[in-house]
Amino acid sequence: MTSSLPAGLRERKKAKTRLAIREHAIRLFEEQGYAATTVDQIAEAAEVSPSTFFRYFPTKEDVILVDDYDPQIVAAIKSQPSSVSPVTALVNGMKSVFLTMSEQEWESERRRQRIFQAVPELRARVMNQTVMAIDMLAEALAERDGKDADDLTCRVIAGAMVGVVVAITPPGNPNGFEPTDFTRIEQALTILEESFRLR
Amino acid sequence: MTSSLPAGLRERKKAKTRLAIREHAIRLFEEQGYAATTVDQIAEAAEVSPSTFFRYFPTKEDVILVDDYDPQIVAAIKSQPSSVSPVTALVNGMKSVFLTMSEQEWESERRRQRIFQAVPELRARVMNQTVMAIDMLAEALAERDGKDADDLTCRVIAGAMVGVVVAITPPGNPNGFEPTDFTRIEQALTILEESFRLR
């Protein structure tokens, strides 16, 4: 019950190597800072060659830049009936993902967030990822409501909701995203909700 | 009436060098592509040394990444009475900036946008800049309405409006931001407006 079904021995080895690189990378980033850590150091710690590092991650940034959660949230939104308002659907979707995370997952997420906050370069890429999420969200809303995939109103709602989340996500908090902060997001979305007449 | 008041000869020379670097850089980006253009090439074209390039622009990206407009829009918003709704204030602010731009400025802006669209790396930094603009906008709204600088409702409104603009800004259009597209943004913000009860 390690994870899913890594049939071949090759696949398992790859997954292990990938994980080893990421964990050593994050550890080194925490210990020495992001900029001060070289790819060579990460490769050495993970016991692979530097070129192998780049076979697993296209750039040094990507080693820490993986977001598994957005797609899960989008899926959770799609599964809700269109009788639920967009804001409620988003809040429910976020709850179903964040409130079922194990303490271990939270800890891992916290470590990543802390590094993001400290490195403007990484922050920029995370923000960009978030902006990309608007598209997915707009599509999910449209699908749920049986509208056109590029329906303008859906795009507006999706954009507004993501904008609110970004605006409220604690920029000063060095730890990023705590379960506590989640209530703040819910509160902010409620303010938006109260301003919505649509649907 | 060239621009402001470049008293010393030193200042004038600096401004000229800065402009020369930027213009040659943008021209080369258009001709050869962003990645294929080296800093050395830009420096040579602008007749300065590579080290001088980095004295004017901290990174290669920064040579094309200057946004003079956001602060102007924010200023225009602040100057409006609080009787005007946030959305209307934003639309008016954007109008006062974009509709008074000369054709030359539009052309220059189009060229930049075209390069942004083509280079994911630059897109990410622009998006990040846009997200940063939420803070400025939230502050401007709060100041205008005599509220606390970090008033939650103002942050929500600012986030939602910026989110909508980002969501609607033509991602497919290789030219980015045309006067025509501006009406689309206004339309989208109107949809949001109609959904606002606040103020």
Next chain:
DNA sequence: CTGCCACTTAAGAGTGACTGTCAATATAGC
């Protein structure tokens, strides 16, 4: 069990962005 194929890896050379230092030159203020 054995040899073959596809995939994965290490090693090394090369490119280009970016940093820091140092000396030479140009400018501004006196």
Next chain:
DNA sequence: GCTATATTGACAGTCACTCTTAAGTGGCAG
């Protein structure tokens, strides 16, 4: 003119990232 300061170019060095080549390893057919 003379001096403090600002700007510059030359140079060396680091590091992310790419590409090529050769060797190792798992999976599979004979």
